[in-house]
Amino acid sequence: xxxxxxxxxxxxxxxxxxxxxxxxxxxxxxxxxxxxxxxxxxxxxxxxxxxxxxxxxxxxxxxxxxxxxxxxxxxxxxxxxxxxxxxxxxxxxxxxxxxxxxxxxxxxxxxxxxxxxxxxxxxxxxxxxxxxxxxxxxxxxxxxxxxxxxxxxxxxxxxxxxxxxxxxxxxxxxxxxxxxxxxxxxxxxxxxxxxxxxxxxxxxxxxxxxxxxxxxxxxxxxxxxxxxxxxxxxxxxxxxxxxxxxxxxxxxxxxxxxxxxxxxxxxxxxxxxxxxxxxxxxxxxxxxxxxxxxxxxxxxxxxxxxxxxxxxxxxxxxxxxxxxxxxxxxxxxxxxxxxxxxxxxxxxxxxxxxxxxxxxxxxxxxxxxxxxxxxxxxxxxxxxxxxxxxxxxxxxxxxxxxxxxxxxxxxxxxxxxxxxxxxxxxxxxxxxxxxxxxxxxxxxxxxxxxxxxxxxxxxxxxxxxxxxxxxxxxxxxxxxxxxxxxxxxxxxxxxxxxxxxxxxxxxxxxxxxxxxxxxxxxxxxxxxxxxxxxxxxxxxxxxxxxxxxxxxxxxxxxxxxxxxxxxxxxxxxxxxxxxxxxxxxxxxxxxxxxxxxxxxxxxxxxxxxxxxxx
Ligand code: SER
Numbered sequence: 001x002x003x004x005x006x007x008x009x010x011x012x013x014x015x016x017x018x019x020x021x022x023x024x025x026x027x028x029x030x031x032x033x034x035x036x037x038x039x040x041x042x043x044x045x046x047x048x049x050x051x052x053x054x055x056x057x058x059x060x061x062x063x064x065x066x067x068x069x070x071x072x073x074x075x076x077x078x079x080x081x082x083x084x085x086x087x088x089x090x091x092x093x094x095x096x097x098x099x100x101x102x103x104x105x106x107x108x109x110x111x112x113x114x115x116x117x118x119x120x121x122x123x124x125x126x127x128x129x130x131x132x133x134x135x136x137x138x139x140x141x142x143x144x145x146x147x148x149x150x151x152x153x154x155x156x157x158x159x160x161x162x163x164x165x166x167x168x169x170x171x172x173x174x175x176x177x178x179x180x181x182x183x184x185x186x187x188x189x190x191x192x193x194x195x196x197x198x199x200x201x202x203x204x205x206x207x208x209x210x211x212x213x214x215x216x217x218x219x220x221x222x223x224x225x226x227x228x229x230x231x232x233x234x235x236x237x238x239x240x241x242x243x244x245x246x247x248x249x250x251x252x253x254x255x256x257x258x259x260x261x262x263x264x265x266x267x268x269x270x271x272x273x274x275x276x277x278x279x280x281x282x283x284x285x286x287x288x289x290x291x292x293x294x295x296x297x298x299x300x301x302x303x304x305x306x307x308x309x310x311x312x313x314x315x316x317x318x319x320x321x322x323x324x325x326x327x328x329x330x331x332x333x334x335x336x337x338x339x340x341x342x343x344x345x346x347x348x349x350x351x352x353x354x355x356x357x358x359x360x361x362x363x364x365x366x367x368x369x370x371x372x373x374x375x376x377x378x379x380x381x382x383x384x385x386x387x388x389x390x391x392x393x394x395x396x397x398x399x400x401x402x403x404x405x406x407x408x409x410x411x412x413x414x415x416x417x418x419x420x421x422x423x424x425x426x427x428x429x430x431x432x433x434x435x436x437x438x439x440x441x442x443x444x445x446x447x448x449x450x451x452x453x454x455x456x457x458x459x460x461x462x463x464x465x466x467x468x469x470x471x472x473x474x475x476x477x478x479x480x481x482x483x484x485x486x487x488x489x490x491x492x493x494x495x496x497x498x499x500x501x502x503x504x505x506x507x508x509x510x511x512x513x514x515x516x517x518x519x520x521x522x523x524x525x526x527x528x529x530x531x532x533x534x535x536x537x538x539x540x541x542x543x544x545x546x547x548x549x550x551x552x553x554x555x556x557x558x559x560x561x562x563x564x565x566x567x568x569x570x571x572x573x574x575x576x577x578x579x580x581x582x583x584x585x586x587x588x589x590x591x592x593x594x595x596x597x598x599x600x601x602x603x604x605x606x607x608x609x610x611x612x613x614x
Contacts, residue, residue, distance in 0.1 A: 002119045006249050008242050008260050012069050012093065012358070014117050015240070019067035019095045022109055027062050029070040031309035033319065040538065041319040041583055042073035042304075045175060046094035047216070047237040053098050054180045054218055054235045064100035069093050069242070071303055071359070075322050076534075076584070078329075081296045082289035084254040088326065089300035090243050097236035106215045106236040107151045110187060114212070118249065124190050126202045126209055127152055130171060130183030131164035142228060145170075145183045145217070152185070163201055172216040172237070177538055177568055178224055180231055184216040189248060210248045213240045224550045226571070256292050260354075264295045267350045271339045282336060290333040297330040298347040305369040306352070308361045314376040316469035317580045327376050332384070332424065341381055344373040387420025388428070395432050404433070408440015415441075416448065442611065446592060449503045449609040470610075473588050474505040476537055476569070476581045477527070477610050480591070481507055482553065483573040484526040488519050495553070496603050504594065504609050511604045515596050527591040534586040535570030542566050547576050 003010075016026050030049035032042055043049060046068065053060040060066060070092045080086040097106065114120045129152070132144030144164065152162050173181030188202035188209040196206035203209070218235035220228045243255045252258045256265060268291050282290070304312050304323050314324040327344060334343050348369055356363040394410055406429055414420040422441060429436045478498055485493040489511060497508040515523075542550075547566045552574040564576045569585060582588065589611030599605035 002124075002249050004250055006118075006246060008091070008246050008258075009358070011242055011246060012091075015093045015113070016067055016069070018113050018117055019065075019109070022065070022095075022105075024065040024067040024095055025062040027060075027066050027068045029068050032071045032073050032303055032307050033309045033312055035309065040175065041322060042075070043070065044072055044074050046070035046072070046092045046239055047096070047173070047218075048072075048175050050096060050098075050237075051175065051179055054096075054233075054237065055221075055231075056099065056233050060098055064098040065096070066098070067093075067095040069358075073300055073304065075300075075326075076536075078322075078325065082293045084256075085244075087243060087255060087296055089296070089303055090241050093240040093242060095236070095238050097234075099233040099235060102234045102236060103147050103215075103217055104151055106217070106238065107148060107185065108155065110213055110215055110238070111155045114187065118245075120189060122156060124192075125157065126161045126163065126188045126190055127157065128163040128165045128170050128186045128188070128202050130185075131166055133167055140227075142167075142183075142220070145185070148183070148185045148217070163203075165203070169203055172214065173218070174222050178222050180218040180220070180235065181222050181228070182216055182218040182220045182231075182235075184214050186211055187213040187215075191248075210244070212245055212248065214238060256295060261295055263350050263354055264299065264347060265291060267347060268294055268337075268339070268343075271334075271343050271346065272337050287337065290336050293333045294330045294337075294339075294343075294347070297326040298344060299351055301326045301330070301344075301373070302348040302351045302362065302369060303359075305348075305372050306359075306362045306365040308365070310365070313372060317472050318583060321469065322583065324376065327373065328380050331377055331380050332421075335381075335384065341377060342374075344377045345370050348373055383419045384424070387414055387418040387424070390414055390418050391420060391425060391428055395429070395434060398434060399432075405435040405437055408437040408442070408444045411436055411441045412444035412448065415445075442590075445611060446594075446609060449594075470502045471500055472580045473582055473610055474500045475577075476585065477588055477591055477608065478505050478507055479567065479569055479573045479575050479577070479581070480527045480530050480585065480588075481505070481523065481606065481608060482509075482575065483530075483569070484523040485509060487526060488522045489515070496599075504607050507606045507608070508599045508603050509606075510602055512602055514598070515604065520593050520596055524591060524593055530570065530572050531585045531588045531591060533570065534584055535572060536584055537567060537569050537581045539565050539567050539581070544576065547574070550574060552576055 020026055030043060034040055034043055035049065040048070047054065049070070050060070050066070052058045071089070072092050073089050075088050077086050078088055081088060095109075111125070114125065115122055129148045130145040132142060134141035149162055149164070153159070170184055170186065171181065172184045173179060186202070188211050191208055191210060193206075193208045195208060196204065200206060200208055202211070216237040216239075218237055219231055219233070221231040222228055243258065243260055246258050246260060247255045250258060255261060301323060312319045312323055314327055315321060316324070330344065348366065352362040352366050391414055394406060394414070398404070398406065406425065411422060411425050414425055415422050426436050426438075478500065482495055492510060494510045495507070496510060499506040541563050544564055547564060550566070552566055553576070565578060566574060567577050567581055568574050591608060591610050593606055593608045595607040597605050
């Protein structure tokens with residue numbers, strides 16, 4: 001029988017002790033803010049801080065068999081938080097072989113731990129393995145992981161519970177754009193529910209099979225050309241999510257119903273007191289979603305603010321911006337529930353209480369965390385108060401005149417002058433039975449950006465979006481524009497100059513004649529497509545030579561230092577640049593060329609704008 005009353009504390013202990021008994025050293029988890037990796041904003045997996053050792057670039061002082069529990073932050077799906085499963089923070093248990101043991105030991109120990117320590121019956125276990133790619137002898141061929149299959153069979157797993165899946169399912173890594181990676185074997189527990197259909201198998205989202213563990217066999221390296229080459233080492237990287245495992249074993253309907261979240265959810269309910277904000281009529285689903293978002297975001301924000309490495313504060317760029325978004329989203333949802341100011345600190349205290357025996361940094365850094373939360377909550381609440389008051393005036397006037405639509409211009413004014421998020425105007429209007437002219441808002445936004453080129457950036461200061469944030473976003477937009485011009489006009493459309501203000505970007509490039517309407521439309525379409533794809537923007541430090549070898553664009557004749565930052569956007573753009581840039585192209589909203597004109601002989605000039613964040 002699986003241990004149905006397990007807690008996160010017990011799970012951590014069971015895991016670490018088990019692997020210690022197999023010759024592993026228990027090492028402390030790393031900072032959630034990466035120490036030496038500028039390509040990512042946060043530590044996203046247990047293997048991440050171990051990359052130099054997995055690569056063989058350094059020997060780990062604790063040896064070649066390691067185990068730990070790692071704090072991870074993944075904010076790529078921040079908008080999905082509020083459902084039953086998505087979290088922006090989680091703990092990952094892991095064990096590693098640094099060129100020591102390989103598949104046989106890793107898989108056998110996984111099986112032993114699941115069946116003897118967690119108490120699952122072998123019949124509940126289903127696994128997936130990598131089925132291979134390409135044909136022998138051809139470029140890009142990677143063989144199927146028959147070795148893993150044979151090991152599972154030797155442990156008694158029948159063929160029908162071993163699923164051979166493609167790279168989308170059974171391959172892990174690299175964590176950034178390049179690095180160690182390899183086939184994995186994922187373990188799923190069959191909950192006993194009926195199959196949802198004939199194709200139901202591990203990986204199906206119906207809830208019959210729940211993934212519990214992932215053993216990654218890091219025997220390949222993804223190089224800068226995007227090819228998988230043998231790493232020359234056989235590493236093992238495994239990962240088991242604490243929250244998900246506790247949830248599944250205890251039979252809790254969602255992670256928020258486990259003992260892990262219980263004190264946080266209970267405090268939120270206590271703060272809610274009698275219920276929602278006056279005038280807001282949330283249905284049960286909306287209340288649930290708001291509670292989950294507040295709990296998730298405050299847990300993540302507290303861990304970031306208390307991190308021993310420190311240095312991440314609510315702000316407008318990179319990790320700082322992610323932290324600000326987390327706190328501000330929590331504040332918005334707390335207001336919906338009628339929770340009074342000061343809740344961010346109260347919840348941080350509860351989170352600290354729950355976790356500080358495992359993560360002493362929470363207690364050690366709580367004071368600073370309190371100050372940062374208090375300041376950010378106050379700042380954002382003041383903005384929202386003003387905005388809400390203005391919104392109410394608008395709504396009353398409309399009603400008095402028997403009208404039912406907030407014009408785009410008015411919504412834009414609320415946003416631009418009072419910093420009131422457009423999203424909130426829409427939410428409040430929906431509750432008041434009013435409509436909002438969304439297209440009109442976009443239009444007003446665009447016009448404003450075109451017309452106010454010369455006005456100071458002061459207007460932006462009122463809002464969530466301040467001057468430096470807009471500039472950051474326009475920086476990234478410039479890289480996308482450059483890449484799109486290369487695709488549409490060809491490699492001779494080269495950057496001659498770039499200038500960015502809070503309202504627009506300006507980009508000069510070599511091109512002998514005016515662009516056609518078709519060319520301009522194609523460029524806009526490409527850039528907007530990349531924005532919609534939500535491509536990650538990563539940065540790494542390298543030399544100019546290395547960057548050029550990777551095919552990076554650099555300004556001809558420009559002087560660069562020994563080390564340069566190389567910014568990569570998905571597989572669309574690579575440019576040497578000082579930044580700053582957004583973390584993901586989604587943050588740009590939309591892109592539009594407002595002018596294309598001559599700059600000097602043989603040089604064209606584009607002016608372009610991006611949409612505002614709602
Ligand atoms: N790195 C792998 C994962 O994140 C296993 O630890 O799933």
